[in-house]
Amino acid sequence: MNADLLNFLQIPLTTVIILLVGAIFLFIQNKLRMDTVALLVMLGFCLSGILSVDEVFAGFSDPNIILIALLFIVAEGLVRTGVAYQVSEWLMKAARNSETKVLVLLMLSVASLGAFMSSTGIVAIFIPVVLVICQQMNISPKRLMMPLSMAGLISGMMTLIATAPNLVVNAELMRTQAGRFSFFSFTPIGLIVLVLGVFYMLVARRWLATAEQDSQEAISRYSISDLIESYHLHDRIKRFAVLEGSDFIGKSVEELHLRSNYGLNILAIERWKRFRPIFMAASLGKEEVRIKDLLMIDISNPELDLAEFCREHHLEQAAIRNNNFNEQAKSVGMAEITPIPDGSAEGKSAVQLRFRSYYGLNIIGIKRNGELLQGNLVEEPLKVGDLLLVIGQWKLLQQLRDKTKSFFLLSYPSEIDKAVPAASQAWHAIFSIAVMVLLMVTGIVPNVIAALIACLMLGKFRCVDAKSAYASIHWSSLILIVGMMPFSIALQKTGGVDLVVDFMINTVGTMGKHWILISLFMLCAVVGLFISNTATAILVAPIAISMAQQLHLSPMPFAMTVAIASSAAFMTPISSPVNTMVLGPGGYKFADFMKIGVPFTILVMLVTIFCIPIFFPF
Structure with missing residues (x-):
């Protein structure tokens, strides 16, 4: 029995292999959450004694883990300020609502930006953008999240600084005085792989979600338009433009006495400010009406002559349309609530409850026993079982759960995903992200410090608050990455990596040049299934350079080849943080990455093996 086999049969290495195979089996089976499997792996290493407690939990102090967590917060800042939605709207406009064009533009944008900064950061920024696009186009996130992660990985093949494995390989070349790569040495290969990836995903996206699944997801949530139709708001709510000479100008909403004199209730005021319309729907009592304001008014008095009312007060009437709400869905929304049995609201009207003053919301519809109530709704005593449609700012609707024990909020319409509570801070968010990108590109500070600076700036500018920042972090994704990191330490500590390397040198050392490149690529691909692409490059780069030198x-x-193969981590969700980050938002299973990633990895390998010798002769 030779020494290699004896090493293989050592108990620690055998235990590591058993844990590795067991984890992969559980991932593929998909009966346990992936982060739960990762925690079981950590427990296994602790109980087996292969790794110390410090080694098992080393991932929690890894700067890359902190970086990923911070980038989730950065992405939340882009969502809360509306920047993500502006980008999505630009992509949608440029693509003219074509999924194919969106996919192409998305992959090209991510790969281009990722060539000069962290691919992890780019993907974190684009995740909310993709979610908004999928919602607007009524398609499953599965169809675009995988192209997003693939473009993020391909971006690492574009320039020297695009990803850590490139720098690791270049450092090893310089250490051994075997040469060095220039900034754009990777670009020709990266561009070829990018074009291949775009065409591949145009076909492979159909393997992830069908049109029927897309429509089912779209149908599962109701929208503001549905509420408008259900409560017949077209018949009762009107908009009035305040014209020059109106006696409304300069008076507060309270001073107009519209409710007592005409049976009217101002729900919101739409006003142009800084070249964009703002929609005010809370605390309007002291708000003064200005010329050109658009007043959204609940007409609870069916006998009122609207034409005469407009002539008397110099107003211009305009019917409410669905898009009047949809245009403002980033800040103002609707929701259905119902009185809690034996609560303080039962038997009291909105006026008695001071509903508008206390909650900052307006009641614009009441359903009782399936029938819409007519008349002055704010004077109607409420009963258990009533459905109340309320309108107001999203942040006030969300606060309703914690602010009252009198009402129960049933559900939100789909437009809550567009809620932008910090729209006025958009330019501050862009400035913060620009600072982060600049620091990452120049390398003045480590990437994790650059991301921390950006997060602190976002907090200072009120783009995010502490609650939304902590809630934005995908803790399950972080636990998954941390839980799988001990495999890298264990494989090195027990001699598993050395065993594979020795076997490879003895097997392919005398084969043809292209077969050696194939073996190196396959080794990186296999090792990269279980450890990070940076660790893969660290382990394999010395072997590749040594083999080249021995073969003259x-x-x-x-x-x-090692650098490109290390970035080609397409096959599993744990191969790269980029894949892990889209796992939850995309609703993927472990098998989805295998189904899409394995064929594409083979294609990238073929391109690499035949193109690299053209640009880098033997």
């Missing part, structure tokens, strides 16, 4: 060949094509 240029080390450049060997080193480039």
